[in-house]
């Protein structure tokens with residue numbers, strides 16, 4: 001690993017084909033790329049190509065495939081999608097994809113007519129079926145008795161006996177190792193196979209921990225992972241609710257410490273760094289500090305605005321998405337109109353462009369060009385668009401248009417160029433924060449937060465909270 005990075009890492013998560021452009025241009029500036037297994041399954045060719053290309057450049061350091069095993073404990077609806085299919089094949093397809101028996105009844109709501117079908121769709125219907133990628137993952141991860149449950153009901157703790165856990169862990173490890181190499185594993189590529197890189201880190205399977213029973217299952221999984229995968233690049237994944245973390249901090253740390261692996265990737269559910277209570281934010285910081293003192297290298301899979309500040313306090317790594325805000329729940333949220341969001345680097349929050357503008361005015365900051373660069377941002381994108389001060393902000397970052405298909409619509413959409421500017425500004429801002437934080441001292445962090453709280457008159461309670469916690 002690059003010595004300059006002090007062993008610290010910052011990974012970029014790719015979440016959709018639309019983000020390809022950003023990854024191609026900016027990906028090499030990160031320690032590596034991370035992709036969720038369900039998305040990898042949907043675009044394996046494109047993603048393999050990107051990973052191989054970055055590897056040939058020897059930068060970034062590598063890629064990680066997040067096995068996202070937790071989804072199989074969510075309500076089965078989350079694994080389904082509407083799929084168009086010939087009317088005659090509809091029932092049979094659902095039965096075969098969901099591994100149902102011939103006599104099992106299908107809910108009526110799972111088959112529907114297509115609204116305004118085109119000529120080609122005349123004999124087609126839509127079925128609410130398990131997505132192809134989740135079907136494939138379930139079959140790769142679980143022995144048949146558990147794989148057959150996927151999409152029908154949530155998997156629960158009692159579905160796992162020791163034999164199932166052992167097989168599950170083995171399968172999840174080999175899935176990650178073979179996701180790309182397996183694609184080239186034919187006689188034709190046999191020479192080539194050795195040069196195709198495996199993931200830089202192999203992640204343990206994981207499920208959300210909400211109670212002690214969940215922790216017991218995860219400890220069995222971690223132990224099994226520890227004994228099956230000896231390589232140092234293996235990491236345990238901890239996904240737990242903020243409430244459980246706060247109330248069971250020492251138990252969690254003891255449990256993690258009882259395992260060999262020093263790398264921990266974590267995801268705290270129900271936790272928004274900006275809006276969190278003092279005690280939740282305090283529990284997060286305490287977790288990072290204490291895990292570090294116990295010799296663990298902890299990486300936040302869904303890092304928020306304040307996370308970079310924790311590097312000098314024991315954090316090893318962070319991961320950020322291109323596509324959405326700074327925090328993410330285990331249960332996915334669907335839909336909504338895309339809005340242009342602006343990351344405010346001196347406030348460490350991401351807000352809609354209009355909201356950001358209101359905040360600048362309310363706080364009387366960024367009036368002149370010089371003020372804007374000092375008090376808000378001086379990245380190359382801002383320098384290109386903010387020529388005289390905050391009055392350039394909305395025309396540059398917030399341009400909107402009516403949808404072409406419905407010009408009378410009352411809803412306006414951000415223009416592609418506005419979305420692009422916001423995204424590049426976001427990625428650059430986070431890289432700048434990371435590069436600063438990974439070499440900063442505790443004192444540097446405390447001074448920086450102090451300085452930032454003097455810029456802002458309002459909306460800075462999260463900065464004051466973290467300031468008080470880090471000073472304790």
Ligand SMILES: [Zn+2]
Pocket residue numbers: 377378379380381382383425429
């Ligand atoms: Zn900027």
